[in-house]
Amino acid sequence: MTDITRDAEITTTEGQSGFPFIAATVLTIVVVCAAFGPWLAPHAADAISLRDAMTPPAWEEGGESGFLLGTDNLGRDILSRIIAGARVSVVIAAYAILLSGGIGAALGMIAGYFGGVPDSIISRLIDVQMSVPSLPLALLFASVLPPGEGMVILVIVMTYWTWYARIVRGEVLSLRERDFIALAKVAGVSTPIIFIRHLTPNILNTMLVLATLQFGSVIVFEAGLSFLGLGIQPPQVSWGGMLSDGRNFIEVAWWLITIPGIAIMASCLASNILGDWLRDTFDPVRRQL
Amino acid sequence: MDKLLSVDGLKTHFFLKRGVVKAVDGVSFALAAGETLGLIGESGSGKTVTGLSILGLPPRPAGRIVAGSIRLDGVELVGLSERTLASEIRGRKIAMISQDPMSSLNPVFTVGSQVAAPIRAHGLARGRSAMDLAIDELARVRVPSATERAGNYPHQFSGGMRQRVVAAMAIACKPRLLIADEPTSALDVTIQVQFMDLIESIQAETGAGLLFVTHDLGVAASLCHRIAVMYAGQIVESADVRTLYANPAHPYTQGLLESLPKLGARQSRLSSIKGTPPDPLSLPDGCAFHPRCPHATDRCRQQAPPSIDLGDGQRASCWLLENA
Amino acid sequence: MALLDIEDATCHFDMPSRQVVKAVDGVSLSIDRGQTMALVGESGCGKSTLARLILRLEPLTGGAIRFDGEDVHHLQGHALKRFRAQVQAVFQDPYSSLNPRLRVGAIVGEPLKAHGVPRRELSARIDAALTMVGLPSQAAKLYPHEFSGGQRQRIAIARALILRPALIVLDEPISALDVSIRAQILNLLQDIQSELHLTYLVIAHDLALVEHMSDVVAVMYLGQIVEWGNSETLFSDPRHPYTQALLAAVPRPDPTFPRARGHVTGEIASALEMPSGCRFHPRCPDAIETCRSIAPLEHMVAPIHKAACHLVDSAS
Numbered sequence: 001m002t003d004i005t006r007d008a009e010i011t012t013t014e015g016q017s018g019f020p021f022i023a024a025t026v027l028t029i030v031v032v033c034a035a036f037g038p039w040l041a042p043h044a045a046d047a048i049s050l051r052d053a054m055t056p057p058a059w060e061e062g063g064e065s066g067f068l069l070g071t072d073n074l075g076r077d078i079l080s081r082i083i084a085g086a087r088v089s090v091v092i093a094a095y096a097i098l099l100s101g102g103i104g105a106a107l108g109m110i111a112g113y114f115g116g117v118p119d120s121i122i123s124r125l126i127d128v129q130m131s132v133p134s135l136p137l138a139l140l141f142a143s144v145l146p147p148g149e150g151m152v153i154l155v156i157v158m159t160y161w162t163w164y165a166r167i168v169r170g171e172v173l174s175l176r177e178r179d180f181i182a183l184a185k186v187a188g189v190s191t192p193i194i195f196i197r198h199l200t201p202n203i204l205n206t207m208l209v210l211a212t213l214q215f216g217s218v219i220v221f222e223a224g225l226s227f228l229g230l231g232i233q234p235p236q237v238s239w240g241g242m243l244s245d246g247r248n249f250i251e252v253a254w255w256l257i258t259i260p261g262i263a264i265m266a267s268c269l270a271s272n273i274l275g276d277w278l279r280d281t282f283d284p285v286r287r288q289l
Numbered sequence: 290m291d292k293l294l295s296v297d298g299l300k301t302h303f304f305l306k307r308g309v310v311k312a313v314d315g316v317s318f319a320l321a322a323g324e325t326l327g328l329i330g331e332s333g334s335g336k337t338v339t340g341l342s343i344l345g346l347p348p349r350p351a352g353r354i355v356a357g358s359i360r361l362d363g364v365e366l367v368g369l370s371e372r373t374l375a376s377e378i379r380g381r382k383i384a385m386i387s388q389d390p391m392s393s394l395n396p397v398f399t400v401g402s403q404v405a406a407p408i409r410a411h412g413l414a415r416g417r418s419a420m421d422l423a424i425d426e427l428a429r430v431r432v433p434s435a436t437e438r439a440g441n442y443p444h445q446f447s448g449g450m451r452q453r454v455v456a457a458m459a460i461a462c463k464p465r466l467l468i469a470d471e472p473t474s475a476l477d478v479t480i481q482v483q484f485m486d487l488i489e490s491i492q493a494e495t496g497a498g499l500l501f502v503t504h505d506l507g508v509a510a511s512l513c514h515r516i517a518v519m520y521a522g523q524i525v526e527s528a529d530v531r532t533l534y535a536n537p538a539h540p541y542t543q544g545l546l547e548s549l550p551k552l553g554a555r556q557s558r559l560s561s562i563k564g565t566p567p568d569p570l571s572l573p574d575g576c577a578f579h580p581r582c583p584h585a586t587d588r589c590r591q592q593a594p595p596s597i598d599l600g601d602g603q604r605a606s607c608w609l610l611e612n613a
Numbered sequence: 614m615a616l617l618d619i620e621d622a623t624c625h626f627d628m629p630s631r632q633v634v635k636a637v638d639g640v641s642l643s644i645d646r647g648q649t650m651a652l653v654g655e656s657g658c659g660k661s662t663l664a665r666l667i668l669r670l671e672p673l674t675g676g677a678i679r680f681d682g683e684d685v686h687h688l689q690g691h692a693l694k695r696f697r698a699q700v701q702a703v704f705q706d707p708y709s710s711l712n713p714r715l716r717v718g719a720i721v722g723e724p725l726k727a728h729g730v731p732r733r734e735l736s737a738r739i740d741a742a743l744t745m746v747g748l749p750s751q752a753a754k755l756y757p758h759e760f761s762g763g764q765r766q767r768i769a770i771a772r773a774l775i776l777r778p779a780l781i782v783l784d785e786p787i788s789a790l791d792v793s794i795r796a797q798i799l800n801l802l803q804d805i806q807s808e809l810h811l812t813y814l815v816i817a818h819d820l821a822l823v824e825h826m827s828d829v830v831a832v833m834y835l836g837q838i839v840e841w842g843n844s845e846t847l848f849s850d851p852r853h854p855y856t857q858a859l860l861a862a863v864p865r866p867d868p869t870f871p872r873a874r875g876h877v878t879g880e881i882a883s884a885l886e887m888p889s890g891c892r893f894h895p896r897c898p899d900a901i902e903t904c905r906s907i908a909p910l911e912h913m914v915a916p917i918h919k920a921a922c923h924l925v926d927s928a929s
Contacts, residue, residue, distance in 0.1 A: 179704040183704070183769075201712075448880070449880050479859065507863070510865065548796035550796075552860070555824070555845075559800055561800055563797070
């Protein structure tokens, strides 16, 4: 009867199916902007035109249809800059996720599978890393390394690999007890093959969920660093940098700060919703694995 | 004999994305006070869902009682509000003992307070006197030095003792009906025997009826007065325990009994039922057992058999018995 | 020479609390080629740990286990590889024993790959193994979740026999299956055994099953063998009070059979707090003073029948 009660849970999630679709659309737009930005943007992101400075969005009084989301104090088109910023955010998020996911998963698998001394070392490393706040770490790095994308990715990887490592370790701890792992050993399958064939495919879902959830927090984190001037340096465009620039004009030009804010919030929210949905979908109990 | 519980035409269906599962599909039986009815079946046969339906707890949200009546002491339970069920029926008049004693007990409360909880919840006693009653119940299920043990936590008990504590919780409010779902399956054989003795003595003292849900034909033979065999949501055979084991009428019951290895028999080869239990989403037409039945005819493939009275309280649903 | 020879094997686990769990504590057994030996006992008696020791999944802390004359726990390189091809296992839970992410063909063929069988031979041998356990060859393309419990156990058996091993360890091979499926799987295991001349070690708690399947039975209690013997003699004339109690407690599908009364009381002790003397004495209805202080030694009570109990006389 357990199968049926498991199935029953599937029906409970049916009602909310609209949200993940919207979230996936938002993220697709962000990724498309990142990939094809230069062809999509109506203007060059750094084209200064003081004549057009501080044009409000097109639907506001005094707006122009050529500048859909308005311009900033130097007359640069906000829409084009949002699109260019998406590229920076996505590229950084992609590198950060791949690196932190790869490192975290590898260490987590080793710790979980072998236990003992490797587990103690990796687990203590995770504890240490998690007790270091990421902002002072970024400050430290910013003072010794040249700022820019590389530094931002390094800080993010340093902060986020522990996420993956902890969760993958826990997952492998329970996988290790599954009989198919013992049977693989009995059949003489070597340890590297056990990692590749038996452990990795069974943690991929978890990794995908974590990566989707992390996408949002990486964007917020990167925006935060850039806002503080520790991250992406002008003239490269980033959403955090746009927020920081617009801060001075908050009383006269609301759009300078609101529009990048919305971009950050929307991508983060979308990635969280999609990640939650993926987690529910992949849940082995609900899928009756 | 007045019937304590009578279930009539009970249907509990699950409404899933992929279709409707008729988990319980027209089940009828009755149970007298002090009697033990064994509900025997494999996983997916609907035996557990029958028990849960009587408690008013068909697995939500997909499961619903769609037809039938469940009467306890003449009072109809189907259609009662959740509130009435919770305050007047469950734990008070009907109690449940489930398979896994560890998950039935909350690890952060003492055993005594957990046995006292239903007593308090149903307003039978309060405070200290509820705890005294709980200790009486623990003593009744033969937990040694109950007064001291009441202050212990579940993890300080062994598996068999935990199952006794669960039994104490179940009988704390002197229920009229006990539903036990595979209560012995997680126990070792020597502990099983002790637990069966305990259940019998509880019944003798309280006069409660027992619906014993199990897949174990051996335990059922030792404990039950009557047996109902379930297959694919229906009772295919019911009879007095001695009749059923001595003269099983339905081919499924016959097949099950013949397929068991028996101590002292030294068979060289077991006879087995062919095939596998049906997919609950697409049950075969006609008699649900026909694809596995050695005697199936065209009629069995097309029409569901009626329940046939074979005398001496034995009934079976099989076309082969029509003229017998 | 015995195929498998276990000599005074022990497996002790150190607990964080500095206590020692003696899961297996001085077990000696041997299994001849083509035999079926059953290991019975209640949960916590150490029978599954012993199986894992034989499969070299747990480290041995004392004694030796020899397979075909070679010390299993000291094998390395090629010799270890050979051992891994000779000894296979089927476990209780067919849901846990199949990797949900692999197709059945990959699962059944995995041992072949691990032992370097050429790729072109794989599909024919996978086919043959599936046929042998009564599954169609199309099964190879499906995933485990498309099969029922009984079919999954067939897949697990196909995987265990594909390398043509000498010994298969069957750890509760039918207890997780539906009642109507059990006899099918038991018959299948017996057919395969006679066809491939396999040796079985069956771990089980169901004594009726054990009597049906085995040639030799060993009864385990708290890490030790308390009685060992030819299946026929042991079941007709059990000598150790624990074996007697186990047999009496077996629920029989016969309502006229009286339930065992007053045989043993209490439960198996925790492996952390081993009783002194005979480990069974706190539950034994016949315990005498000696039982509390002196651990009994195993002795012959009949040809091919040993028991470890002070109250059982040696065969003269």
